[in-house]
Every structure is written in C-alpha cells, then in structure tokens.
Amino acid sequence: xxxxxxxxxxxxxxxxxxxxxxxxxxxxxxxxxxxxxxxxxxxxxxxxxxxxxxxxxxxxxxxxxxxxxxxxxxxxxxxxxxxxxxxxxxxxxxxxxxxxxxxxxxxxxxxxxxxxxxxxxxxxxxxxxxxxxxxxxxxxxxxxxxxxxxxxxxxxxxxxxxxxxxxxxxxxxxxxxxxxxxxxxxxxxxxxxxxxxxxxxxx
Numbered sequence: 001x002x003x004x005x006x007x008x009x010x011x012x013x014x015x016x017x018x019x020x021x022x023x024x025x026x027x028x029x030x031x032x033x034x035x036x037x038x039x040x041x042x043x044x045x046x047x048x049x050x051x052x053x054x055x056x057x058x059x060x061x062x063x064x065x066x067x068x069x070x071x072x073x074x075x076x077x078x079x080x081x082x083x084x085x086x087x088x089x090x091x092x093x094x095x096x097x098x099x100x101x102x103x104x105x106x107x108x109x110x111x112x113x114x115x116x117x118x119x120x121x122x123x124x125x126x127x128x129x130x131x132x133x134x135x136x137x138x139x140x141x142x143x144x145x146x147x148x149x150x151x152x153x154x155x156x157x158x159x160x161x162x163x164x165x166x167x168x169x170x171x172x173x174x175x176x177x178x179x180x181x182x183x184x185x186x187x188x189x190x191x192x193x194x195x196x197x198x199x200x201x202x203x
Contacts, residue, residue, distance in 0.1 A: 001013055001016060006144070006156060007144070008168070009166055009169040009170030009173075010144060010165070010166045012163070012164050012165075013164075014161075014162055015159070015161045016161060016162065017088075017161040018161065021161070023187070024088070025088045028086045028088065029107070029194065032083040032086065035078075035080065035083055036055045036056065036075050036080070036082055037055065037078070038054065039055065040052075040053055040054070041063060041064040042064060042065045042066060044065070044068045050064070051110075051113065051114040051116075052108045052109060052110055052115075052116060053109040055082075055107045056082045056104060056105060057084060057089075057105040058102065058104040058105050059073060059081075059082065060073055060103045060201050061082045061104060062106045069123050070123060071103075071104065085102065085105045085198070089105055089196060093132060093198055096132065096165055097129065097132055099200065100200065102132075102200050103200055104198070104199045104201055105196055105198050107195070107196055109188075109193070110177060110194075111190070112192075114180065114192075115176070115177050115178060116176045116177040118143065118149060118153070118174040118176040119176060120147075120172050120173070121199065122172055125202055126201060127171050128171070129199075130165050130168070131171070132163065133164045133165075133196065133198075134163050134196040135158040135162045137185045137187045137188035137192055137193040137194050138180045138181055138182060138184045138185045138191065138193040139160075139180065140158045140179075140195070141157055141178040141180070142175065143155050144156070145174045145175070146170075146173055147173060147174070160187050180192070
C-alpha cells in the first residue's frame, strides 16, 4: 500500500480499500443507517440546512443546529444511541493512526451540487490525534490548506476506496469538499459520495 505525503502531516492512500472491500464496507454502513438515518443538520446562525446529509457511528456523534456545533450521544431525530463504528474502519484506524480507538465516525452523503466549505475540525478536546477520512462512491475534489483560512490550499481528487489522514502540523488545517463528480462511480445506491471521517473526541 503506497502512502503519499501531500504536505506536512497530510497523507493519502489511493485504493486502500479494494472494490470488494468497498462493497463490504458499504453494506455494513447501509445496515447501520437503518437505525441512524441520514438527516440534514442546520447552520447555527442562519438555521439553513446543510447541502449534505449526515449521520454518525460511535458513542458520540457530531451535530449542528441553532444551538451550535457539538458532540452528542444520541441521534437528534430518533433520540437513539448511534450504532457502533464498523469493524473495518476500526482496523483502518489501528493500521494508520495506531492510537486508542476513535470516538466518532461522521458520515456525510454528497449528491448533486452538495459541497462543504473550508472549515477546521476543532470541536474535539483531543487535537493530538489525526483525522482519518474514507471515500466511497463518486470522486470528490478535496481541498486542504493550513491553519489560516486565507492561506494557500491544494485540491486533491479522492476516489472510491481512498483514505486520507491529516494530523500533527495539519491537524487544524482548513479543508472542505469543492464538489463531487456525479456518475464517476456506481457503488452507492442512487449515486453520490459517502465520506466517513474518524475522529477522537475526548482527550
């Protein structure tokens, strides 16, 4: 497995998950979404719905609404606990992060014109542990920069099965998804891109 260094603290593994492993992981994800359905979070200040649909796995889930950004143990729509993180993702974390298990796996579904503006992952107490992202489905154009929003950025195409990690000097780097490439994969039913982001929350 080839590990590519994109910048200090930013690493990419193309096709970390084989086509069969992607299908197996997707089936596991879809089964867990039966009890933690996708929903659209709201922006804190404007109450505008996100363009992506979200859910979570793990004992904590990242949520956003008019009360702000935070981690919660229960699904905001169903009121139930989040399902456990799929074993394949925990194995991935052990392989490339080699730290205590993540507390949260945030799932984003991108379809059509959905995107994610530049932001920092800074709602976690543990900012020493890296963020690990897995792509399933359509290609996504991922953008990552530095610790300042106005800093220089680079764009990276993430294909189905790719894994990206940012930590150390890049842990608080601004990043986002400019757009997806609809129809570039047939993996996800109904099309689109699933992003699975593993995070440690508690210090």
